[in-house]
Amino acid sequence: xxxxxxxxxxxxxxxxxxxxxxxxxxxxxxxxxxxxxxxxxxxxxxxxxxxxxxxxxxxxxxxxxxxxxxxxxxxxxxxxxxxxxxxxxxxxxxxxxxxxxxxxxxxxxxxxxxxxxxxxxxxxxxxxxxxxxxxxxxxxxxxxxxxxxxxxxxxxxxxxxxxxxxxxxxxxxxxxxxxxxxxxxxxxxxxxxxxxxxxxxxxxxxxxxxxxxxxxx
Numbered sequence: 001x002x003x004x005x006x007x008x009x010x011x012x013x014x015x016x017x018x019x020x021x022x023x024x025x026x027x028x029x030x031x032x033x034x035x036x037x038x039x040x041x042x043x044x045x046x047x048x049x050x051x052x053x054x055x056x057x058x059x060x061x062x063x064x065x066x067x068x069x070x071x072x073x074x075x076x077x078x079x080x081x082x083x084x085x086x087x088x089x090x091x092x093x094x095x096x097x098x099x100x101x102x103x104x105x106x107x108x109x110x111x112x113x114x115x116x117x118x119x120x121x122x123x124x125x126x127x128x129x130x131x132x133x134x135x136x137x138x139x140x141x142x143x144x145x146x147x148x149x150x151x152x153x154x155x156x157x158x159x160x161x162x163x164x165x166x167x168x169x170x171x172x173x174x175x176x177x178x179x180x181x182x183x184x185x186x187x188x189x190x191x192x193x194x195x196x197x198x199x200x201x202x203x204x205x206x207x208x209x210x211x212x213x214x215x216x217x
Contacts, residue, residue, distance in 0.1 A: 003133065003134050003178065003179075004131050004132070004133055005061070005092055005131070005132040005133070005205070006089070006090045006091055006092060006129065006130070006131050006132070007029060007091060007092045007093045007094060007129070007130060007132060008027055008028065008029040008091065008093070008094045008124075008127050008128070008129055008130075009029065009127075009128045009129065009130040009207070009209055010029075010127060010128040011026065011027050011028040011029060011127050012026075012027050012123055012124070012125070012126030012127030012128070013025065013026050013027070013123060013126055014027075014119065014121075014122030014123040014124075014125055014126045015119070015122065016115065016118050016119050016122050017103075018103075018107060018111065018114075018115040018118075019103055019105040019107060019111075020103025020104055020105060021100055021101065021102055021103035021105070021107065021115070022099075022100065022101040022103070023098055023099070023100050023115050023116065023118070023119035024047070024098065024099040024100075024101075024119070025096055025097070025098045025099075025119040025120050025122055025123030026039075026043050026096065026097050026098075026099075026123060027094065027095070027096045027120075027123040027124055027126075027127045028094070028095050028096070029093055029094060029095075030057060030059060030093055030094065030095045031059070031093055032059065033057075033059060033065060033067075035095075036055075036057045036059065036067070036095045039095050039097070040053070040055045040095070040097055043055075043097040043099065044097075047099040050099045050100060050101050051072070051100050051101060051102040052070075052071045052072050052073055052078070052098075052099070052100040052102075053071050053097055053098075053099050053100075054068075054069055054070055054071045054073060054078035054079050054082060054097070054098050054100070054116060055067075055068065055069050055071070055079065055082070055095065055096065055097045055098070056068035056069075056079050056080075056082035056083035056085075056086060056095070056096055056120075057083075057086075057094065057095035057096070058083070058086050058087060058091060058092060058093070058094055058095075059092075059093055059095075060092070060093070061092065063087075063092060066083060066087070067083075068080055068082060068083040073100075073112060073116075074109055074112065076109075076113075077109050077112035077113050077116065078098065078112060078113075078116045081113045081116050081117045081120075082096055082098060082116050082117065082119075082120045084117070085117050085120040085121060085124070086120070089124065089129075091129070096120050096123055096124075098116055098119045098120060098123075128209065128210065130207040130208065130209055131207055131208075132205050132206070132207045132216060133177055133178075133205065133206055133207065134177070134178045134203070134204075134205055135175055135176050135177045135178055135181075135203070135204055135205070135206055136175075136176055136178070136181060136200055136201075136202065136203050136204065137162065137173055137174070137175055137176075137200075137201045137202055137204055138173070138174055138176055138181075138185070138198060138199065138200055138201060139171060139172070139173055139174075139197075139198075139199040139200075139201055140171070140172045140173075140174060140188060140196055140197065140198055140199075141169050141170070141171050141172075141196065141197035141198075141199075142169065142170055142172070142188075142192055142195070142196045142197070143169055143170070143192075143195065144169075144170060146191065146192040146195065146196060147170045147172075149191040149192065150172065150188060150191065150192075150196075153184065153187055153188070153191065154174060154184075157180060157184065159174055159175065159176060159180070159184065160174070160175045160213045161173070161174050161175075162174065162175055162213075173201065175204070175206060175213065175215075185198055204216065
């Protein structure tokens with residue numbers, strides 16, 4: 001899996017109108033083709049009276065599965081442009097369905113490509129997108145003299161202290177992204193004169209979700 005895994009945390013819906021045709025985009029996180037198929041089927045059932053329900057999805061830690069459908073639109077004017085928006089945004093495990101209600105005016109192939117692409121971007125704008133990262137949780141045991149130094153270092157580097165237990169010594173659980181582990185722990189050892197107890201608890205993946213750190217274990 002990529003160190004940074006950009007995906008949809010919570011789906012969204014967006015709509016554009018182009019020459020009286022309505023393009024309604026629904027975006028959804030999916031982890032398998034079965035989930036994608038169920039999502040597409042649900043949208044098609046909901047919008048059974050629409051002229052087209054085009055879709056695209058990308059699944060897997062290496063984007064092993066990419067699929068798209070024009071659903072009756074001219075070949076290459078809907079599904080592929082939709083998929084290109086997902087890939088261009090660096091997304092994983094994401095599906096989108098764009099429903100079109102025909103407004104009576106033909107858009108031409110270029111117009112369709114632009115409209116379907118814009119609809120997907122609008123749907124993504126209303127979804128919650130996260131960047132999931134790899135990291136580890138470490139427990140640090142320090143005296144009160146060392147506590148302030150570690151808190152300062154963590155704040156300076158934007159690191160999340162998940163838990164603090166204040167007793168004779170202080171035990172902190174801190175979340176470290178992979179790329180910061182070595183430098184931060186070396187800094188802790190130097191700042192405390194080698195007195196800090198350092199224990200790795202577990203590896204995790206995590207993301208910032210609407211300003212809050214969420215763990216995916």
